[in-house]
Amino acid sequence: MxxxxxxxxxxxxxxxxxxxxxxxxxxxxxxxxxxxxxxxxxxxxxxxxxxxxxxxxxxxxxxxxxxxxxxxxxxxxxxxxxxxxxxxxxIGMIFQDPLTSLDPLQTVESQLVETIKTHLPLSSSDAQKRAVELIDAVGIPDPGERIKQYPHQFSGGMRQRVVIALALCAEPxxxxxxxxxxxxxVSIQAQILELMKxxxxxxxxxxxxxxxxxxxxxxxxxxxxxxxxxxxxxxxxxxxxLGAPNHPYTQSLISAVPRPDVKVERFPIVNYIEEAGTPQKQIDISTHWLGKARDYEKVTGPLVQIRDLDMRFETRGSVFPSRRKYFQAVKKVSFDIQEGETFGLVGESGSGKSTIARLVTGLYHPTGGSILFGKTELTSLRNRKDVLAMRRQMQMIFQDPYSSLNARMRVKDIIAEPIKFHRLASSNSEVRQIVDDLLDHVGLGVAAGQKYPHEFSGGQRQRISIARALATRPRFLICDEPTSALDVSIQAQILNLLKDLQEELSLTMLFISHDLAVIRQMCNRIGVMRNGELCEVSDCDQLFEAPQHAYTRELLDLMPSMELLSRANLESA
Known part of the structure; x- marks a missing residue:
């Protein structure tokens, strides 16, 4: 039954x-x-x-x-x-965001004990004992100590374990x-899935x-x-x-899943869906990239050279230097990015991937090492004019497009803002033309410019972010988890768009993700990071087929199995 x-x-x-x-x-x-x-x-x-x-x-x-x-x-x-x-x-419930489903003002113990006593006829001491047993059962080390802590003192994976313990505390x-x-x-996901099974x-x-x-x-x-x-x-x-889907939507959905076993030129699109965001007309925006607007100095050798990069954050301040405490986020990292290539950074949360992106763009100033962009040493720039000139050449696409867009501005003004700021157009009419062409090229259409960010879906908002990033005619694009929150079909559209733009506009890209399958499809070379250190740098195919570092092999082993999808993927691709 x-x-x-x-x-x-x-x-x-x-x-x-x-x-x-x-x-x-x-x-x-x-x-x-x-x-x-x-x-x-x-x-x-x-x-x-x-x-x-x-x-x-x-x-x-x-x-x-x-x-x-x-x-x-x-x-x-x-x-x-x-x-x-x-x-x-x-019936127990495990929610998507554990931080919003836990009370930040109560310890994990008090939340578990309250739930247990609400549903089970146990005394306070027995409920506390059961709470510790549950924390231990979901794989949190030192359960007797950790249960006394608050939700913000746990990592994302550990908080999800606490939520699972809450869901199971009354034996649903x-x-x-x-x-x-x-x-x-990928590593935390593998642990949580194994725990659930x-x-x-x-x-x-x-x-x-x-x-x-x-x-x-x-x-x-x-x-x-x-x-x-x-x-x-x-x-x-x-x-x-998954192995032999009957419905065309299921077939399309499976075909759009990134392949971890082989590299493909383009991601198959979920063609069963009537996508309202397809381009209305073909626009050649490369004309906006010609002439003075993109008259950058030519580079011989790598476009980006990172040498012995260090970054530490002060976790406890003091007037006495000996009493200060620091967290070392990046440790002696070195790698190059060739002009026109996509270099991938992969690793767990806290490995230092996003910190490196912020160091390259100048949002953080490193505590050691050097960053050479073309012939310019970025860490030595102090003049505002020089800093802005370099920032115009590099743009960033963030993980959450909604939080990176001004909710009070129309889309056309959001995209026009960097063009006006960097004085990249001679008149307002030229600004409008560039904005309209960008909106068409990323598949939104000119009419989207009159709307506000909240009127769009997640995938459409990411297209707006891409259009804004392209507005300064950059030569270097940093993509920080640009598709991690998107559905598989929307992800395929965004990744195809980025591939097309790179080819058309000769872009160089730093692509940051914890999704190994996406990294394989997007990148020429890949760097693997762990605890702020660069474990391995290798060509894409070589890294997946013959990884050198033990941690890289561990990450690859933890990837979700796609064997069931392979037949449908091959047929559709």
Missing amino acids: SVLDVKDLTVEFPGRKSVFVAVDDVNLSVEAGKILGVVGESGAGKSTVGNAVIGLLQEPGRISEGEIYLHGQRIDQLPYKEKRRLRGRK ELVIADEPTTALD SLCAERNVAMMVITHDMGVIADITDHVAVMYRGELVEYGETTQV
């Missing part, structure tokens, strides 16, 4: 003029000890199904049709108080995990994993449900759905 049965579920969100159907006639089930993966793009209805099951639909959302059963008992029509008792006790029969590994590095096997818990990551689906699930615009388009065993 199934632990969870969802029958003919339809969820609606009434509006002023119409009713939005977020989930339409969905049927699925989960058995004890098994993991069901619910996969699809943003807006597919995945999280809405999970919220409907646990009774957390936001107003005015409602279940208009269908039934939800837990161990044969219907739960969707239960009164509010009974639903509240059900949450935590019978069903656990719903909503994007549990989206923001985690072992908990299901050992405790006979049924689990529903909601994700857009096909690697997670391939790694841990027994069955998979594929959703598209609120509908369940394919459902079955994981080996069948």
